[in-house]
Every structure is written in structure tokens, then in C-alpha cells.
Amino acid sequence: MATPRLRSKKLSEPTIARLPVYQRIAEGWSHRGQKRIDSQQIGEMAGVTATTVRRDLAGLGSFGTRGAGYDVGVLTERIAEALGHDRHYDVVVVGIGNLGRALVNSSNFLIRGARLAALYDNDPSVIGQMVGGHEVRALSDPISPATVGVICTPASAAQDVADRLVGAEIHAILNFAPQVVTVPLGTAVHYVDFSIELQILMYHLNNGTGPLGGGVLHSLGLASANALRGS
Amino acid sequence: MATPRLRSKKLSEPTIARLPVYQRIAEGWSHRGQKRIDSQQIGEMAGVTATTVRRDLAGLGSFGTRGAGYDVGVLTERIAEALGHDRHYDVVVVGIGNLGRALVNSSNFLIRGARLAALYDNDPSVIGQMVGGHEVRALSDPISPATVGVICTPASAAQDVADRLVGAEIHAILNFAPQVVTVPLGTAVHYVDFSIELQILMYHLNNGTGPLGGGVLHSLGLASANALRGS
DNA sequence: GGATGTGAAGTAGTTCACAGCC
DNA sequence: GGCTGTGAACTACTTCACATCC
Numbered sequence: 001m002a003t004p005r006l007r008s009k010k011l012s013e014p015t016i017a018r019l020p021v022y023q024r025i026a027e028g029w030s031h032r033g034q035k036r037i038d039s040q041q042i043g044e045m046a047g048v049t050a051t052t053v054r055r056d057l058a059g060l061g062s063f064g065t066r067g068a069g070y071d072v073g074v075l076t077e078r079i080a081e082a083l084g085h086d087r088h089y090d091v092v093v094v095g096i097g098n099l100g101r102a103l104v105n106s107s108n109f110l111i112r113g114a115r116l117a118a119l120y121d122n123d124p125s126v127i128g129q130m131v132g133g134h135e136v137r138a139l140s141d142p143i144s145p146a147t148v149g150v151i152c153t154p155a156s157a158a159q160d161v162a163d164r165l166v167g168a169e170i171h172a173i174l175n176f177a178p179q180v181v182t183v184p185l186g187t188a189v190h191y192v193d194f195s196i197e198l199q200i201l202m203y204h205l206n207n208g209t210g211p212l213g214g215g216v217l218h219s220l221g222l223a224s225a226n227a228l229r230g231s
Numbered sequence: 232m233a234t235p236r237l238r239s240k241k242l243s244e245p246t247i248a249r250l251p252v253y254q255r256i257a258e259g260w261s262h263r264g265q266k267r268i269d270s271q272q273i274g275e276m277a278g279v280t281a282t283t284v285r286r287d288l289a290g291l292g293s294f295g296t297r298g299a300g301y302d303v304g305v306l307t308e309r310i311a312e313a314l315g316h317d318r319h320y321d322v323v324v325v326g327i328g329n330l331g332r333a334l335v336n337s338s339n340f341l342i343r344g345a346r347l348a349a350l351y352d353n354d355p356s357v358i359g360q361m362v363g364g365h366e367v368r369a370l371s372d373p374i375s376p377a378t379v380g381v382i383c384t385p386a387s388a389a390q391d392v393a394d395r396l397v398g399a400e401i402h403a404i405l406n407f408a409p410q411v412v413t414v415p416l417g418t419a420v421h422y423v424d425f426s427i428e429l430q431i432l433m434y435h436l437n438n439g440t441g442p443l444g445g446g447v448l449h450s451l452g453l454a455s456a457n458a459l460r461g462s
Numbered sequence: 463g464g465a466t467g468t469g470a471a472g473t474a475g476t477t478c479a480c481a482g483c484c
Numbered sequence: 485g486g487c488t489g490t491g492a493a494c495t496a497c498t499t500c501a502c503a504t505c506c
Contacts, residue, residue, distance in 0.1 A: 010438070011434075012496075012497070013496095014496090014497070014498095015497095016431055016434050017427065017431060019430075020424065020426070020427045020430050020431075021422075021424075021427070024409065024411065024424075025411055028410070028411060038464090038465060038466090039465075039466075040465085045411050045413075046411075048498095049498080049499070050465090051498075051499055051500075052497090052498065052499080054465090054466060054467065054468090055467080055468085055497090055498080055499095057466090057467095058466080058467055058468075062466080062467065064465075064466050064467080065465080065466075065505090065506060066464075066465055066466045066467080066504070066505045066506050067463075067464045067465050067466075067505075067506045068464080068465070068466090068506070069464095069465065069466080070466090082434075083430050083433065083434050084433055084434060084436075084437035084438075085430075087433075087437060089433060089436075091429075097333070098329055098330075098332045098333030098336060098337075099329075099330075099333035099337070101329045101333075102328070102329030102330035102332075102333050103425060105329060106330070106425065107385075107386075107409070108386075108409035108424070108425065108426050109425045109426050109429070110426075111426055112426065112429075112430055112433075113433065114426075114429055114433075147433075147436065148429065148432060148433075154338075155338075155339075172432050172436055174428055174429060174432065178255060178338070178339040179255075179259070180252075180255065180256055180259060180276050180277075182276075188432065188435065190428050190431070190432055191252070192425065192428055193251065193252075193255075193339070194334060194337065194339065194340045194423070195251070195339050195340050195341075195342055195343065195345075196248065196251045196252075197405055197421050197423055198322075198340070198343075198345055198379065198405060199251050199314050199316075199343055200247055200248060200251075200421070201379060201403050201405065201419065201421055202314065202315055202318075202320060202343075202344065202345075202378075202379075202403075203242075203247050203313075203314050203315060204419070205320075205378065205403055205419075206315035206318065207241070207315075243474075243475070244474095244475095245474090245475070245476095246475090269486090269487065269488085270487075270488075271487085279476095280476080280477070281487090282476075282477055282478075283475090283476065283477080285487090285488060285489065285490090286475090286476080286477095286489085286490080288488090288489095289488085289489055289490075293488080293489065295487080295488050295489075296483090296484065296487080296488075297482070297483040297484050297486080297487055297488045297489080298483070298484040298485080298486045298487050298488075299484070299486080299487070299488090300486095300487065300488080301488090
């Protein structure tokens with residue numbers, strides 16, 4: 001009985017952030033016809049040490065082969081399992097400007113179980129358009145049931161949109177707007193901020209320190225949660 | 232001798248990632264006419280503890296007032312100083328599709344010292360268009376001198392573009408393409424992956440743990456900044 | 463031989479608790 | 485009273501080093 005959906009031992013936050021990176025590397029490897037990969041190779045491409053890779057993967061169970069590394073197929077499968085990629089969930093996107101369109105049409109955003117459920121905007125010239133196979137609805141319409149809401153509006157609209165998403169029982173929000181939003185307890189908000197990446201890069205350039213080696217890959221997840229509304 | 236551009240004591244990686252968040256909070260506060268803010272308030276909005284905020288800010292020098300918190304103006308100024316926002320640097324963007332346009336037109340990307348130097352694409356119907364005040368050039372043209380190169384192409388083009396950027400003496404790359412690229416030693420690649428945020432969010436939803444936890448979360452109020460860093 | 467997996471050691475980051483100052 | 489700034493304690497993560505297995 002191979003892995004009966006074990007209540008996986010809790011993975012550390014840094015590990016969780018690295019697993020998708022390993023997975024992409026494994027997939028690229030597989031694409032080029034390679035059948036096996038070792039921790040040294042993964043580490044080089046991901047910009048971490050081989051030991052870190054081995055510890056991360058050991059947390060998913062022992063599926064490597066001593067002397068021969070990891071089977072690329074098993075590797076991707078185990079990571080998918082750990083991250084819950086077998087489960088499907090619905091995503092609504094609010095704000096269908098350049099960014100919203102880029103996300104919806106990207107081959108890299110709505111993957112691994114994510115399903116696009118509906119699109120919303122408040123611009124009459126955008127409402128009714130077909131984008132990514134969905135008709136853009138009015139923001140004033142009832143929000144479709146979903147697991148995750150993505151905010152791609154200007155900062156000024158972000159709080160209102162967050163309120164609507166929460167009102168529609170959506171408790172996980174990915175916010176691309178440069179605006180801190182307040183939500184009730186029990187709702188998670190992850191912020192994605194393009195400029196922060198640039199700022200971190202510049203800090204290191206200015207100070208000479210930090211990730212400047214070859215093939216450095218930096219992935220930043222800044223999760224913030226749970227402020228009480230009012231008071 | 233008030234801070235004569237000190238060779239600032241090295242800040243920790245998590246701290247560096249949090250500073251831009253604090254800065255945005257401070258700016259929002261200032262926008263709403265508030266003059267002071269305390270570590271408790273910053274922490275709530277950023278999703279970290281007040282102690283963490285104080286320790287982060289103490290690393291920039293002691294500019295808080297006991298009993299009264301931080302002056303919002305001084306706060307933003309000190310963070311800007313620490314992150315090198317007074318210095319200007321040039322950015323080239325390659326791949327002017329939806330994402331490239333979204334970034335270039337965003338009020339949140341090219342800020343804090345970043346200056347748009349040039350845009351490139353290889354699609355004849357895009358070359359020559361004006362985007363964000365710049366004419367899109369052919370990818371085969373010589374790359375303009377710059378500090379940072381941003382890759383917004385499909386995965387298949389990413390490695391070629393990275394090679395061109397490196398050839399143009401650009402040693403800092405922000406890669407939005409879902410593709411690991413290899414570069415010579417001395418070049419930093421930061422990898423931004425939208426889907427990773429979604430995957431992390433889903434991991435926590437599936438496992439009940441973490442920044443979403445069913446009810447336990449208030450006690451954590453926790454955020455996480457994860458960096459994969461290389462040698 | 464060669465690479466995994468893991469105790470043990472080391473390092474980095476966070477939180478506690480409180481002295482110090484407004 | 486309130487809130488900052490910081491040594492001390494604690495926790496989490498990474499790295500070392502090597503036994504283990506193919």
C-alpha cells in the first residue's frame with residue numbers, strides 16, 4: 001500500500017517553499033530525457049547545498065537510491081503528493097488588467113490542481129470580454145464559490161475586493177496589489193510584490209554581500225496573515 | 232555625525248525581505264495622515280510579532296522614541312537608506328507580452344531607484360510599439376547597458392535571453408519565466424514564480440497548519456519569509 | 463565506488479523579559 | 485503610563501560527518 005495519503009509529518013516552511021523549485025528542476029530534467037538526478041545536481045540548480053536537498057526530500061519519505069540518486073518520476077510524484085497537487089481547487093481572479101490577463105493566460109500560474117472558476121472586473125469595457133476561456137463578470141455580481149481569490153486590481157480597490165472575497169466565504173487570498181489589506185481572523189492573505197524582489201537584489205548589489213554566486217535561485221514567499229478589522 | 236552613509240552592519244536575509252513591507256505600511260499610514268506608528272501596529276499589519284519589528288528596525292539604528300513609537304517619516308527614510316533607494320539603476324525588460332506590459336506599466340514595479348532603460352521582444356508585431364514610454368526593440372539588437380535584466384518571455388526563450396543579458400555585462404537577472412537558467416559565476420538570478428505562492432497557500436489549506444490554521448492562527452499571527460540562498 | 467539518510471554540531475533567527483527612557 | 489531597545493533563552497534551520505545501503 002504505497003503511501004495511503006499519510007497525514008504527512010509537518011514540513012518546515014523553508015522546505016515547503018523549496019519543493020516547487022525542486023519539482024520544476026525535476027520536470028526539466030525529465031523533459032530532456034534524463035531518468036535520474038542526484039542531490040548534488042538539484043542543489044546546484046536550485047542554489048542550495050546537496051545536504052539541504054537531501055534533508056528536504058527525506059521529509060517526504062525515503063525514496064532515493066544510495067549510490068544512484070533519485071528517480072525523476074518518483075521525485076515529482078512525491079513532491080506533488082506532499083503539496084497536495086492531486087486535489088483540485090477553484091480560483092477566482094479579480095482585476096483583469098495586464099497583470100490579471102498575464103496570470104490567467106500564463107502556462108505557469110493555474111497549474112497543479114488550480115482551476116479557474118471566474119473572472120471579475122468593474123470596468124464596463126472589460127466586463128463581458130472572454131479571457132482565458134471565461135467571460136469577465138461584473139464585480140458587483142455575486143462572487144462564485146472558490147477556495148482562493150486573487151487580487152490584481154490597483155491598490156485603491158484592494159480592500160474593497162478583499163471584503164467581497166471574504167463575504168463570499170473565500171478564506172485564502174493572493175494579493176498582487178501594493179496594498180496591505182485587513183481581513184477577519186481565519187483568512188490568510190499572501191502578498192506578492194514584484195518590487196520587493198528588485199529591492200532585495202539591489203540591496204545585495206549595493207552591499208556586495210549575499211546571493212551572488214553562480215546559478216543562484218532565490219524564491220521569496222512573504223506570507224502575512226490575520227489582522228483584525230476595526231480596532 | 233548622523234549616519235554618514237555607514238557601511239551598514241549586515242542585515243539578515245529575513246530582515247531585508249521584511250523592510251519593504253514595513254515601508255509600504257509606513258507609507259500607507261502617512262497617506263492617511265498618521266504621523267507616528269508603533270511596533271505593535273506594524274507587526275499586526277505585516278503579520279509578524281512586535282519584537283521582530285523592533286529588532287529589525289534596531290538594526291537600522293535607534294530612531295524610535297520610547298513610549299511613542301516611530302516617526303513615520305524617519306522610518307521610511309531609514310528603510311530607504313538601508314535598502315539603497317537613493318541610488319539609481321537601470322533595468323531592461325525582455326518579453327513584452329501581458330506580463331512585461333503589466334510590469335512596465337505597474338506603479339509598483341519600477342520604483343525606489345529603478346529606471347526603465349529599454350524593452351526587447353522578438354515578435355515583429357510588437358517591435359516598434361510604444362510601451363511605458365519606450366519603443367520596443369528587436370531582441371537581436373545590442374542590449375542597452377543596465378544593472379538588472381528582467382525576463383518575461385516564455386520558458387523556451389529564457390535561456391537564450393539570459394545568455395544575451397550576460398553577454399551585455401548584466402549580472403543581475405530577475406526571471407519570471409518558469410525555467411531554470413544557467414549563468415556564469417558572478418551573475419545572480421532571482422527567480423519569481425507566481426505559482427509557488429499558490430502552492431504554498433494550498434499546502435497550508437490541505438494540512439490545516441501554518442498561516443491559515445483553523446483557529447490556532449491568531450496566536451501565531453505569523454508570517455514567513457523564505458529565501459533560498461546560494462553559496 | 464558512490465550517493466542517500468541522519469544523528470550531532472553549529473549557526474541563524476525569533477521570542478522572552480525587562481531595563482531604560484519618554 | 486507606554487513603548488523602545490537588547491541581553492538571554494529558545495527555537496528552527498542548516499551543515500558536517502559518517503554509517504548505510506545499492
